[in-house]
Amino acid sequence: xxxxxxxxxxxxxxxxxxxxPSPPLGAGQVRMDIHAAGLNFADxxxxxxxxxxxxxxxxxxxxxxxxxxxxxxxxxxHLAVGNKAIAMxxxxxxxxxxxxxxxxxxxxPDHVDMVQAAGFPVAYGTSHLALEHRAHLKEGEVLLVLGxxxxxxxxxxxxxxxxxxxxxxxxxxPEKLDVARQYGADYGIDYTKEDIRDRVKELTGGADVVYDPxxxxxxxxxxxxINWEGRIIIIGFASGTIQQVPSNYILLKNCxxxxxxxxAYRRRDPATMRKSMDTLIxxxxxxxxxxxxxxxxxxxxxxxxxxxxxxxxxxxxxxxTTGRG
Numbered sequence: 514x515x516x517x518x519x520x521x522x523x524x525x526x527x528x529x530x531x532x533x534p535s536p537p538l539g540a541g542q543v544r545m546d547i548h549a550a551g552l553n554f555a556d557x558x559x560x561x562x563x564x565x566x567x568x569x570x571x572x573x574x575x576x577x578x579x580x581x582x583x584x585x586x587x588x589x590x591h592l593a594v595g596n597k598a599i600a601m602x603x604x605x606x607x608x609x610x611x612x613x614x615x616x617x618x619x620x621x622p623d624h625v626d627m628v629q630a631a632g633f634p635v636a637y638g639t640s641h642l643a644l645e646h647r648a649h650l651k652e653g654e655v656l657l658v659l660g661x662x663x664x665x666x667x668x669x670x671x672x673x674x675x676x677x678x679x680x681x682x683x684x685x686x687p688e689k690l691d692v693a694r695q696y697g698a699d700y701g702i703d704y705t706k707e708d709i710r711d712r713v714k715e716l717t718g719g720a721d722v723v724y725d726p727x728x729x730x731x732x733x734x735x736x737x738x739i740n741w742e743g744r745i746i747i748i749g750f751a752s753g754t755i756q757q758v759p760s761n762y763i764l765l766k767n768c769x770x771x772x773x774x775x776x777a778y779r780r781r782d783p784a785t786m787r788k789s790m791d792t793l794i795x796x797x798x799x800x801x802x803x804x805x806x807x808x809x810x811x812x813x814x815x816x817x818x819x820x821x822x823x824x825x826x827x828x829x830x831x832x833x834t835t836g837r838g
Contacts, residue, residue, distance in 0.1 A: 515835075517607035517815040520571045522562040525816035525823070528574075536612040543592055543615045544584035549631035549809075550606040551577040552831040553664060554751055555776075557823050559604070565774075568604055575606020576776075579630035580837070582618070589615040596620045597627070599794075601634045601779065607815050609835045617779065619790060622798045629804040632664070632830030633797060634790065635775065637804070639748060640669040642789045643724065643773035644676060648744045652677030654721035657713060657738065659731050660751055661698060662689035662828040667805055669724045671696045675801060681716060683709055683731070685825070692828045696805065709734035722746065729754035736762060736770075743768040751825070805829030811836070 516533045538544050556574045558564040568574075582596040592598065592615060600606075601617040621630055644650040656673040660666040661682030673680045674697030682693035683702040690701035702712045709731060713720055719740035725732050729752035736745060736759070743766065750756075758770055778786040796802045807828040810818040812835055821827045 514609040515812060516573045516609065517575070517812060518571050519560045519568070519574055522560065522570060524561065525557065525819040528560065528816040528819070530813050530815070533608075535610055538584055538586050538612050540587040541589060541615055542586040542612050543582050543589060543618050544610065544612050545578070545580040545598065545600060545618070546583050546837050547578045547580040547606065547609055547611055547835050548627040548837055549579050549835065550575045550608075550833045551632035551635060552818055552822055552833065553577070553635050554749065554822055557819055560819075566603075566776075573605045573608050575608070576603055577601055577631065577634045578606040578611060579621075579627045579633075580611075586615065591615070592618060592620060597623055597625065597630075599630050599634050601638075603776075607812065607833055609812070609837060616783075619794060621794060625798065628806060628809055628832050628834065630797075631832050632806055633793070633804050636665045636668045636830065637672070637793050637797075637802065638786065638790055639665050639773065639775040640672045640724070641793055642775055642778065642786065643746045643748060644669065644672055644722070646785055646789065647771055647773045648722045648746050650676050650678055650722050653679070655679045655681065655717045655719065655740070656722045656724065657681045657683065657709075657720035657735055658693075658698075658724045659683050659727040659735060660725075661693040663726065663751065663825070664822070664827075664830050665726050665748055666724070667693065667696055667829050670698050671802060673697070673724075675796065678722070679717060681713060681720065683735075689828060692805065696803075704731060704734070710737040713738035719743070724748065726751055728752045728756050732756045739766055739768050741766055741768070745770050747772045806832050808832070809834050
């Protein structure tokens with residue numbers, strides 16, 4: 514099978530595609546033909562050795578995939594050969610085939626689009642768990658989403674609307690804000706030209722919940738826009754700057770700053786992650802969620818695809834396709 518390999522830690526330009534042996538199947542595992550793989554900003558950190566969970570080369574990156582189950586190991590009873598499914602595999606997704614832990618392979622209805630499904634688990638899983646489980650977003654509250662047209666930001670816009678919030682999208686261009694509006698944003702802020710705090714105050718008087726995958730100066734501005742007893746959720750640091758949190762402001766607003774590291778729930782609280790994913794898959798199957806992918810590239814262009822994420826030239830998800838769908 515063909516697979517993308519990280520043979521040495523570095524940038525996307527170091528990735529290569531080679532033929533590798535198919536992995537053996539063990540108990541509690543399934544083999545899948547991969548139709549598509551979703552890319553995540555975290556993948557760019559993994560290949561540089563900068564992610565929380567370090568991988569030693571050589572390895573195949575890729576945290577999430579869609580495809581068809583082709584073989585089942587002993588002890589697996591919730592899947593059948595021929596099932597369309599998504600998998601949260603952690604690594605190994607940029608390939609034509611994978612053997613992975615069956616507990617994190619979830620069947621999806623036959624009518625689901627496989628490219629959309631490939632970019633579904635991490636981004637939607639992150640946003641739903643952050644907004645529902647961590648921030649307890651309530652109907653009628655104001656949600657401010659930073660990086661609102663990106664992979665996770667756009668899902669936060671969509672899920673926030675599904676949960677009944679008024680959503681303010683903040684992004685770096687009018688075109689990106691147009692995408693966010695298509696997915697339900699009530700208002701838009703171009704933070705290359707407008708002050709986040711001033712515009713939020715003007716639009717709604719303040720934000721009850723801030724969803725922040727960006728960090729840096731955008732975080733500082735958003736924190737100043739938060740309402741009394743508001744919540745700000747840190748998802749990541751796409752700006753490249755890890756901000757220092759002014760604790761005096763947290764005290765004055767009696768607000769909460771919290772993290773939402775979605776992947777950690779797989780190990781620490783799998784029941785909460787599974788419950789969230791069950792909800793999301795049902796919404797997806799019912800057509801309530803419509804995953805957006807601005808770029809689909811073949812496996813051979815994995816480096817180019819990952820660079821699109823790093824350069825913030827994509828909206829929604831970037832997806833690799835294998836030609837097996």
